Amino acid sequence: MVKVSGEEPRIIKKYPNRRLYDTTISSYITLDDVKSLVMEHVKFRIQDAKTGQDITRSILLQIILEQEEEGEPIFSSEVLAQLIRFYGDTLQGIVANYFERSLVLFSKQQQELQEKMYNPLSFMTDIADQNINLWKDMQESFFRATLPPHDKEKTDKEDN
Numbered sequence: 001m002v003k004v005s006g007e008e009p010r011i012i013k014k015y016p017n018r019r020l021y022d023t024t025i026s027s028y029i030t031l032d033d034v035k036s037l038v039m040e041h042v043k044f045r046i047q048d049a050k051t052g053q054d055i056t057r058s059i060l061l062q063i064i065l066e067q068e069e070e071g072e073p074i075f076s077s078e079v080l081a082q083l084i085r086f087y088g089d090t091l092q093g094i095v096a097n098y099f100e101r102s103l104v105l106f107s108k109q110q111q112e113l114q115e116k117m118y119n120p121l122s123f124m125t126d127i128a129d130q131n132i133n134l135w136k137d138m139q140e141s142f143f144r145a146t147l148p149p150h151d152k153e154k155t156d157k158e159d160n
Helices: 031-039 056-069 077-086 092-118 120-146 149-159
Strands: 010-014 020-022 027-029 044-048
Touching (some): 020 031, 031 044, 031 056, 044 056
Parallel strands (some): 010 044
Antiparallel strands (some): 020 027
16 A cells, blocks of 8 residues: 555545545555555545545444454444444443543553564663662662661661
């Protein structure tokens, strides 16, 4: 996929024959290509070629449906039933906001963890820092234990 920078989202048009046309690369694309755009964090908008209506959500839901049918689903039947119950409820806006914030936080934490795991130097530095702090604490405890009682009181006062 061609990645285009900038603030303007890519425009993808959906034609009545169910084909998707990416106006940025002037080519027909598939749902898998749209999924790739999502995975690459490319901003895009899908619109009905005839009416110009934004249909991005329905295409994304279609991708989710296909993903749920393949392999291990994310949403159980009970979770889906609960989601349906929230539609039209006074809590619908709150639930939507909660899901969005939770997913943003989860994604951020996952990214931070992956960065640490994929950057061995950073990962090893964190482990080394933890080991140094542990060693310092052990060393201080050891030296305090070997000091005479009078010197222990002096050291405790200096620490506070």
